[in-house]
Amino acid sequence: MSKKNMDKLLIFALGGVGEIGKNMYVVQYANDIVVIDCGLKFPEEEMLGIDIVIPDISYLTENRDKVRGIIITHGHEDHIGGLPYVLKYLNVPVYGTKLTLGLIETKLKEAGLLGETKRYLINAESELKLGTMKATFFKTNHSIPDSVGVCLETPEGNVVHTGDFKFDHTPVNDQYADLHQMAAIGAKGVLALLSDSTNAERPGFTPSEKSVGVQLEEIFRKAKQRVIIATFASNIHRIQQVIDAASATRRKMTVIGRSMVNVVTIASELGYLNIPDGMLIEPEEINKLAADRVVVLSTGSQGEPMSALTRMARSSHRKVDIMPGDTVIIAATPIPGNERYVGRTVDELFRIGANVIYGPGSVTGVHVSGHGSQEELKLMLNLIRPKYFIPIHGEYRMLRQHGLLAEAVGIEKENIFIIDIGDTVEIQDGAARKGQKVPSGNTLIDGLGVGDVGNIVLRDRKLLSQDGILVVVVTLSKEDGSILSGPDIISRGFVYVRESEGLLDEANRIVTNTLNKLMVENVNEWASLKTHVKDALGRFLYEQTRRRPMILPIIMEV
Amino acid sequence: MSKKNMDKLLIFALGGVGEIGKNMYVVQYANDIVVIDCGLKFPEEEMLGIDIVIPDISYLTENRDKVRGIIITHGHEDHIGGLPYVLKYLNVPVYGTKLTLGLIETKLKEAGLLGETKRYLINAESELKLGTMKATFFKTNHSIPDSVGVCLETPEGNVVHTGDFKFDHTPVNDQYADLHQMAAIGAKGVLALLSDSTNAERPGFTPSEKSVGVQLEEIFRKAKQRVIIATFASNIHRIQQVIDAASATRRKMTVIGRSMVNVVTIASELGYLNIPDGMLIEPEEINKLAADRVVVLSTGSQGEPMSALTRMARSSHRKVDIMPGDTVIIAATPIPGNERYVGRTVDELFRIGANVIYGPGSVTGVHVSGHGSQEELKLMLNLIRPKYFIPIHGEYRMLRQHGLLAEAVGIEKENIFIIDIGDTVEIQDGAARKGQKVPSGNTLIDGLGVGDVGNIVLRDRKLLSQDGILVVVVTLSKEDGSILSGPDIISRGFVYVRESEGLLDEANRIVTNTLNKLMVENVNEWASLKTHVKDALGRFLYEQTRRRPMILPIIMEV
Known part of the structure; x- marks a missing residue:
């Protein structure tokens, strides 16, 4: 048996399975390691005083000479938020699409790491040589532009990682998912698929982002006074639709909240937002306009205590007051654990006399998920047609449901690996089995301390x-x-x-x-x-x- | 002006408005005070270390000579849980229906207050003289048997309090809501209505409890091994349906978890459960039966860390082990804040190989709410046809939505009072206005300390x-x-x-x-x-x- 044949492929997660957040996946062939995503998660209730949580990366620092780089699938915090900490201990190249790199660079600048980090721009046509592996990419739909999936060609076979995705046939900004590329990858043969399980518990299809735009325009048109709308700062498609609805109803828009201002700035600089001339005004200017000519785009869709919307709801925002009769739209679903905060904000808004549009997106029409539901997950499985399947991005029950979907479309039950962080799937000569565990866990960040709170x-x-x-x-x-x-x-x-x-x-x-x-x-x-x-x-x-x-x-x- | 004409009617809440839980409503005419319900609520996140929260009752203790008694509408914790604390400071008679008194008596016994508390049994035909007021009752549907609404006849006019309710046209145990009685009360003229707002945000009708029974029987029939079902201990209708489904599928039932054992004991003693002879077995006996002949009825539907289901999920229950292939049904919706606990329990159950039926009742069919949705709230408003309307039982936004429903069915906007705890509605000569505030707030209970944690x-x-x-x-x-x-x-x-x-x-x-x-x-x-x-x-x-x-x-x- 030649040395070559002793080599094997290892696939594992340092974060993102058995949990929501801190996504970090590792594909290793022999002496080459490729990392996909580097996210953070917010602390669980029992992690008192902790600010954020990132993956334990001791496996990577112990094998630092082998790490060829970190590929980032898109610019959400649970995929990029760990970089400012991880790159301090592991100075390796970072690969991302234009918007993704733009968002990463803001973070690295704040952390003083921009100069020393090698950053490489990729697009859907890029091909990266990463040691013995080659990476190509395919466009996906998600609640942030410029999201991609990754196909890693390894000597053992092709490994596909979907990133976060949905299938949106009428996307905003014409960012179509590249169905043909996915089909071509599937046709060439795929050894293993790692696919997003966030909505694996949800039957049917996730609606198109464009359905939100229709609803927003109708609300804007009916509102007799100001419209205040809160959504996730990173949801640039949603922001574009707010701009479009404002434009169609002859309203001008102001932006408040630090992260919203940041994202709107970066996204418009990079060409991801199309803002008509004269549309944007400063918060100070809104009082000069008639109330039915104003839209306020704000952070705070999760009821975060210090956010702009929460401060407006408490009448303690420095620049914007909400008046009785104003319309407030909360265009987001509460992340589990935030329901109470959102509820309190809605209560405060009602108390000051606002009309509040809140609640499940399925009722209000002002929010849709960025993740595919069961029918979309099956479509991905059928396009890629992998031999082995590893559901990722989700709590255990979601991975399990995704596994059942995979069985339903014909993947062999024994070829489905439901893994915990640190569990390795080892593939050699086409045969996969559970391998040895690698070190993994939560690294807790409290103030400036990384990992010192145990x-x-x-x-x-x-x-x-x-x-x-x-x-x-x-x-x-x-x-x-x-x-x-x-x-x-x-x-x-x-x-x-x-x-x-x-x-x-x-x-x-x-x-x-x-x-x-x-x-x-x-x-x-x-x-x-x-x-x-x-x-x-x-x-x-x-x-x-x-x-x-x-x-x-x-x-x-x- | 005679002395009599100086008297006025006061209506206010010491708990249950602007919040979910610790329900306590007060109707006062001149020197007569009637209290309706005496609940607890669970602490909010920021109340660290607190066990439970009850209303501040200083208004009642300061006016103790006027308090004619506490009427309890039904036996849920958020309506009876404050009694063991409140009765220590305010020894007044308690009025309740048979099951309600049964559940209260267990509590008072534990608190050593049974002997010194006067308890009076009421039913839907009772008439109570409470000073210048008279109380009559009407049957309602709710997720516990023996729930009633109250009509207080006062010199100023009639005040109706619905308690918790839904309209279930096919109830379990033939406990029909008394539509005719409600219509008769409405026809006589009602000054003010206090009505349950819990589901005021939910469009449509709440499904009948009986729809759960159909679904349970189907699941029981298909399950090849044991069925473990967790639900609220107090949901006796649900428990009856579990018994019926077990009976129809020739399974025997064992009961685990302290509160479930308590409730099944009380309810069957009082005749609220119909359990076939030989149906109930001890937990130790289940191993003697074939797996497809067993149902385990358990606490833990909220994923509570110390509950029976959670311990079974962690394989640390003393008496019952869940085996791969067993079916576990979580027949409840997580109370906001408990989603993570339920999620963890589901994860653990999947890890040990169980088939888990969980998630929204609208998808699984194994849970329905005990509270009426918008169409039912409108039906109540139209049956009672009050002059003044005070929505109760709910966060501010729910009260507000209920107020909008009242406007929609034709109640004058200025006759709708959305109140906070301590706000009084003062009615004199048929005219209502906001009166002076009375003392109100949260009394925190930590261990044996009542109100000492500030x-x-x-x-x-x-x-x-x-x-x-x-x-x-x-x-x-x-x-x-x-x-x-x-x-x-x-x-x-x-x-x-x-x-x-x-x-x-x-x-x-x-x-x-x-x-x-x-x-x-x-x-x-x-x-x-x-x-x-x-x-x-x-x-x-x-x-x-x-x-x-x-x-x-x-x-x-x-």
Whole structure:
């Protein structure tokens, strides 16, 4: 057997399977590693105080000489948001389409990494040589322009990664999905397909983005006063349709919210937005116009507490006030976990007298998903016709549903791999099996700290958040262990001292008695004193309050 | 003007408007107060460590001599869950139907309040004299049997409170809503209607509970192995349908989960469940039966971490293991905020190889709401035909939508009162206006503490949960202010000490330098020393980490 035949193909995910977000997929053949996407995700509820989460990339840093580059499929945060952190530890080339690179460059500039990062522009016709592998691309429809899928030609066979996609037969900006290219890739034979599972639980087809435009124009036309519309800043197709509806109804548009201003600037500079002359006005100018001549495009479609829409809803925005009778459109679906924030914002908007259009896109018509539903996922499977199938982008149940769809269109059940992060699919001589696990996990980012907050710190934050902390300070005599000062008890997040004097006085007595008893028994090792104080006080407080604050005894000797 | 004419009618909510849960409504005429419902709600995200929330009842305790009793419309937690706390401070009679009282009595027994609480059984024919007011009742459909609406006859006119309701023309257990009674009440003339707004955002009609039964039987019949079904414990109609489907498919049923066992026991004792002889088996017995002869009825439809279904999904239930090929039905919609828990449970179930039926009831057919949709709300409005309308049970946006429905059926806009808790609607000589506010709010329950956790404690918990705490301990000389021992820095929830030695060493130097400088400057008041240490250390840590832990300086003098 030649050396060549010992080589094998490895496919795995460092993020994006068994979860929504922090997408990062790895294809390795022998000594060549290609990474697809580098995203972030937002912390789960139990990750207290954490700002964002990125993949654990220790496999890549340990194999840094083999990494040929990172291909980015499109410019959403869950596909590019990890770059400013990952590139610090892994300086490799980044490949992306025009808009995608534009969005990445803004991030790298902020992180001070723009100069030292090699960036390569690709388009649907590009061919990249990445060691023994070759990458080509195909256009897809998604809720951001310039999204692509990737076909990696490896010595073992072709691996296709769809990126995020839907099939939109009437796209905005004429960004058609390249069905013919997908069909051609499928016809040549595909060893493995990695495909987007976000909407695998949803029957039918996802509606076209253009259906939103029709609805927006009707709302704009009927609105007797200002229209304020919030949507995802990155949804440039949606923004174009807002502009078109404004234009058709002779309204001028102003843009508020940092990320919305950023995206509109980048996208119009790069030619992805077609804004009529004189359409854009500054927020300060809207008061000069009749109310029915104004559209305000805003961030805050998720009810984020600091966003422009939330501030307007609370009448605390510096530049724009919402008036009774204004129309507010929330053109987005709440990301799971954000329902309450959106609900509160809608409540505030109703309270100030706005007409609010909110709720499921299927009812309002002002939002459609950027991800394909079950029929589209089957269409992709049938176009690509892979031997092996690895559903990606989704919680386990979504990957599982996508696996069932794959079975339904005729993929062999044993050729479908539902993987967790770190699980490898190993393919050699055309045969695939689960290989050894690689290191993987969550790297937590808290402020400037990358990965320095671990389970112990999170556990402490959890405890502190539930019942607070009591610090018990006491000074003992070095000579006989008697109490020289204290105990003083300080409560933070447990009870409010002024209203709990009786309880704390009693707690004080418990500590004093415990220490006196230990003195009599001649116990004087600190560790033992602390444990006894903690136990006695913890027991007393639980009996009295059914709470378990963290207890931190500080015992000084002089 | 006679004394009598000075009297007026007050209607207000102490809970249940501008929120979901802790329902409590008050109708007062002169010196007579009638309370309707006494619920709890679950804490919002920012109420860290809080177990449950009940209404602030200070208005009632201040007017305790006037309170004629609490009428309970049905036995759900958001209508009865506050009783064990409220009755401690306000010992007044409680009125409820048979099942409702049964569920209340279990609660009062646990709280040691059963003996001292006067309880009166009512039914749809009851008439209660409550001071100058008279209460009658009408049957409604809801997701628990024995639910009623209330008609309070007051000297000022009739006030109708719907409780929770839907219109189910094919109810389970033949519990028909009493349309004729509602029509008769409407025909006599109604001054004010308080009506359930939970589903006011939902167009159309809510499907009948019976449609679930049909679907369940089909699933039970097709399932080749065990069926495990989770639903709300209080949904006795649903439980009856599980029993009926089990019976039709020759399966025996076992019940697991504390609240499910409780409810099945109470409901069958009181005659609300019709369980065929020999149908119920102990969990230990299921292994003796063929898999396709077993149904497991379980708690956990909300993915609650400690529930029976969650434990089965994690293969850590003491009595029941789920096997690959078993069918698991989640017959409930996640309450907002619980989506992630339910999602995780579904993931775990798929991982152990179960077939899981989950998702929106409109897709699965195994769940319907207990609340009426827009067409039903209009039907209620048209049956009762009130002069004044006060939408209740819902967030502000739902109340607002319900108000729009009322306008649509012809109620005068100025006769619709959208209220917050504490807002009063004052009616005198047939004319209504907003009156003075009464005290209202959230009473937080944490362990045994009722109302002792306030904003300061919650703010501290929030701070602690985000970035933890640093305790800085230092002993100074009484004579010259020089440092005798320390500073010692203890971190909890900020950084993990072993991995952050450099940072903490530097923090130590900052504290030492700050104190030495203050000594030279002869600053020696404790408050000032502490403030300087806090500021210097806080600034340093923020620069280094972009985090703001709570800093607690403890300075001792000897």
